[in-house]
Every structure is written in structure tokens, then in C-alpha cells.
Amino acid sequence: MWSFYFNELMRSLPFFLKGLWMTVAVAGLSLIFGTIIGFFGGIMRAGRNKPARIIVGAWVDLIRGTPFLVQIFIIFFILPGIGIELEAFPAAVVALTNLTASFICEIVASGILAVPKGQREAATASGLSYYEQLRFIVLPQAMRSILPPLVGQYVLLVKDSSIVSAIGVVDITRVGWLTVQRIPEGLMVFGLVGLLYFAVCYPLINLSGYLERRMTVVSTKL
């Protein structure tokens, strides 16, 4: 029986690869948008405009303080009630982007704030503007402390993307649910699902570890 199911599963492999592609598409788009929004948010959160700091801080707390499943339901089921209609795929990307951006915002803000105050003072004293300081002095140094947790956040993003299956996006997790109804070997089916996630995440985990080691070495050298 087991080998029969295994052969069945192998025949479904293209379906799984389609799901993998969907997971990569949802996570990849959210990664790009989330990183851009997260950096802007982090710069504002560590910036000199107090209202902007408070608004961004409240947004981050709100997103971090509610379950992602609830957020995605709100975006997919409740927004249409006030006239914002989204398909499952864009709704998933919006929800994941929002989640990722809020976490990246905190990573970026703490990276910026970790740059010693004297760096900004020296740059101020030499006449560099606020944005020149940010671009040439503060951000390049902050990247040392931002990069390792940033890539770590990407790993979480790929894994959290499995929740988009709840609103009907056919990602790997959804493919697993659909397949297990045909091939009732849960362990085998979700073993494959897990393996595919791992295949995406493992290089990222290694990259994060590598960056962490490299950044520490460089920062002690400098």
C-alpha cells in the first residue's frame, strides 16, 4: 500500500512544484515589498519626526500583537465589506508584506540606533545634511547589525507564508491538504511538504549564519 501511495505521490510531484512556485512567488513578492517598506518605516522610527515615530511604532505594535491568521482574515474577508475587494493571491501578498515590513522596521530601527552618537555628531559638524548622514555614515554601519536578523526574518517569512493556504492560495501547504485527501498517508504527504519548505529555508539559514559570522569578524577588525 505504502509503495502504491508513494508512486501516486511521485505522480503528483508537478502539482507540488506548482505549489512550491506559488509559495516562492508569495514569499518573494512580500520579501521585496516588505523590505522596502520596512526600511522606510525603520528610518522613520529612528528618525527625528516625533509624530512619524509614534505612528510607525503603533503600527508595529498592532501587527506584532495580533495573530497573522487573524490579519489575513481581516484583509481577505472583512475589507470587501468596506469596498476593498482582493483576490486570494494579492490579499496574501498584502498581508505578508504588512507582517514582514513591521518586523523589518524594528530590525532597521534598532540597527540605526545602535550606531554610536558620535558618528552623527562628526558628520553634522562637517556639514553633511541629515539624509547624507543617513546614506553615507549611518546606514552603511547599521547594515552590519541589520543584515543577519534581516535574512533570519526572510526564513520566518517563507514559513509564515504557509498560512496563506487558509484563504485558498494554492501554495505547498494547500497542495498538501488537497493531496492528502487523495493519498491518505499524512506523514508521507506532509513530509514532502516540509522537505520543500526546508529546501527553500536552509540556504537562507546558512546565509544568515554566514553573515552573522562575517559581520562580527569585520566589525572587530574595523
Place this chain on the structure above:
Amino acid sequence: MISFKNVNKWYGDLHVLNKIDLEVAQGEVVVVCGPSGSGKSTLIRCINRLEAIQKGDLVVDDMNVHDKKTNMTKIRAEIGFIFQSFNLYPHMTALGNVTIAPIRVRKIPKEEAEKLGRETLTRVGLGDRVDNYPAQLSGGQQQRVAIARGLCMRPKIMLFDEPTSALDPEMINEVLDVMRDLAKGGMTMMVVTHEMGFAREVANRVVFMDEGQIIEVAPPNDFFTNPQTDRGKYFLSSILTH
């Protein structure tokens, strides 16, 4: 060149600068000394508005520093500032450190700025260190890069906030030598320092501060041999006997 008129500053209830009146002429070298917490660092940090003042007028090169309409970039470009802790940019080479402001603020083309940077680093004795990162340099060398960074803007004024206090004793002189050369070259300088030998040798005047006030202003020889106030006497006896 620098003019304090009834300048006052508070940190909460603490009156850190109390009715400061002081004129520094072009080409003059003024050493500021006093016990820790007397407001001497705050005094020079106000000159390029690293600190704000609450009352009074502070005019630099005919521009009012604490007027909101004043273009601070323009004033800061004319003032080199040297920190106790160097504050070099660790991710840039010595040459990168000294050329960033000339390129971005003075809008000098990169090749020209690098030529100027090499010349200036050579002038402070670091012509062979242009491609080194700050962490590859000793404290004295880092502080000389910091001075070169200030000089590359071709400033009218150089301010020094305890430039040798973070240095090992054997490195103090290499920094003071550079500062002596600057003083002899006619640079307007205000120097917060405890290096009394330096003060005697190059200062035109010594400003002695305590508790946010200027207590005495005198030529170095007068101040060191014959302070006019008890606080001045007490301060000198405590630093000369240590």
C-alpha cells in the same frame, strides 16, 4: 570671528552656561580649561550648534548661529571640530574619511578631493596611511586623521574638544605637534585641554571656567603664574600636583 554675548544654556535646572561673554579674534588661539563639568565642552559645542543655547547671541564669522534662518551647513563647513573620541567613520579608509565632506558639502570633484585629502594626510604625517581603515591605526594616528578631516574643508576655525584625553601618553605629542603647526599657521582655534604645556606655548589667551561661568581670561603666563581668583589657584594647584 567668534563672539559670545550673554550666552546661557540650561539642562533642565542645571545652568551649564551662565552669562558667557567672549570674543575670539581671527588667528587667535584660545585654550579653555577648568574642572570637569564646568561647561567647557558645552561651550565649544555651541559654536557649531551641536548643542542649542537658550538665551543670548553667538555670532560666528558674522553669522548668528542660533538664528533659525541661518544656514547651518554654511557655518559648519567653516568650522572643523575635533572630538575626544575621534569619531572617525569606521567603514571608510583614512582617505574616505577626509574626502566625504569636501565632496558632498563643498561639491569638489572626487579626484580633486582625493588629491587634497592625500596632501592633507601627508601634512599631518600620514601620507603612507591613506588606505588604512581607522581600526588599523593607533589612537594618535586616528586623531591626526580626524584633524585632517577637519582641515580638508579648509575651515576658518578649528575647535578641539579634549583632543588628547583619550590617547596613551606617548601619542599625545604627535597630535599636539600638528596642533602647534596649525596655530603657527594662523588658524583661529579654541582648544579644550588639560595640556598646560601646550597652552603656555601656543595660546594667546586662557579661559578658565567653573560651574558654567567664565572665571578668568588671561594670557597663559599670567594665568599660570598668577591666577587672580581663588578658584583659579585651586584648579592650578590640583592639576599641577597630580
